[in-house]
Amino acid sequence: MGCTVSSFELDPQLARDCVVIGDFPVCRLLLMNDSQYPWFILVPRIQGVEEIYQLDEAAQQQLLFESSYLAEMLQVLFSADKINVAALGNVVRQLHVHHVVRFTADAAWPAPVWGRHPARPYTDEQLAEVMRKLKTGITDMPSFQWA
Amino acid sequence: MGCTVSSFELDPQLARDCVVIGDFPVCRLLLMNDSQYPWFILVPRIQGVEEIYQLDEAAQQQLLFESSYLAEMLQVLFSADKINVAALGNVVRQLHVHHVVRFTADAAWPAPVWGRHPARPYTDEQLAEVMRKLKTGITDMPSFQWA
Numbered sequence: 001m002g003c004t005v006s007s008f009e010l011d012p013q014l015a016r017d018c019v020v021i022g023d024f025p026v027c028r029l030l031l032m033n034d035s036q037y038p039w040f041i042l043v044p045r046i047q048g049v050e051e052i053y054q055l056d057e058a059a060q061q062q063l064l065f066e067s068s069y070l071a072e073m074l075q076v077l078f079s080a081d082k083i084n085v086a087a088l089g090n091v092v093r094q095l096h097v098h099h100v101v102r103f104t105a106d107a108a109w110p111a112p113v114w115g116r117h118p119a120r121p122y123t124d125e126q127l128a129e130v131m132r133k134l135k136t137g138i139t140d141m142p143s144f145q146w147a
Numbered sequence: 148m149g150c151t152v153s154s155f156e157l158d159p160q161l162a163r164d165c166v167v168i169g170d171f172p173v174c175r176l177l178l179m180n181d182s183q184y185p186w187f188i189l190v191p192r193i194q195g196v197e198e199i200y201q202l203d204e205a206a207q208q209q210l211l212f213e214s215s216y217l218a219e220m221l222q223v224l225f226s227a228d229k230i231n232v233a234a235l236g237n238v239v240r241q242l243h244v245h246h247v248v249r250f251t252a253d254a255a256w257p258a259p260v261w262g263r264h265p266a267r268p269y270t271d272e273q274l275a276e277v278m279r280k281l282k283t284g285i286t287d288m289p290s291f292q293w294a
Contacts, residue, residue, distance in 0.1 A: 071199065
């Protein structure tokens, strides 16, 4: 996958809406800049892919591994009531997989988060707090490269 | 997984809202009874699981295999513009993975389908047509058991 990874460019809208956290072996980890929910996105660093099934088998399995690692870590770290995992891509076509930490008391519950409320960007302090939290969560993943 | 599969019971709300199509080795395949979108759901037949990461590794990989098989088959069969794949579960907690065939001309595009429009149940004729289509699609999956 070296060749395809090296030509990867993050979709401009994802780049505008998110903060880059770092890289798992296959996926870039983003934080959606919306303080209403801890909302993370995995983007396989493979150019031109829109559907999970279009990844080769090794990349699919690594995406699954990274997704399950992330989901479990987030559920524990944030004491989540539910994790919403979704690959939609109707607007941004570059394959990306949402991992949204949900609480029964959050702004959109029990509806999905998309299109419910305008994003509320993090303050610098809030962002630093999320990053601090993540640093304590992603400790047993030596292959993770922080941005 | 034999033991856990044998004790499986489909969530009552999924049973009410959907038509059972059949069983892949791990997941039950459902059709949401909403004629506005070809909308399918995979439910791992393993009792008490709410998140993908809670499945053991073998079941996760088989779920991924069945999901990718289904997504590709649906995209070809319906000439879909996009497939939306999502494990939400805020209302129905039993783990289930939506696979929604999307068209740029459908009723909710480009928004996600959840909570947009009340379901419009299939007529008998429409349902027969979807089943006929599926029978031509699921041909290279000998392990699929029709309901």
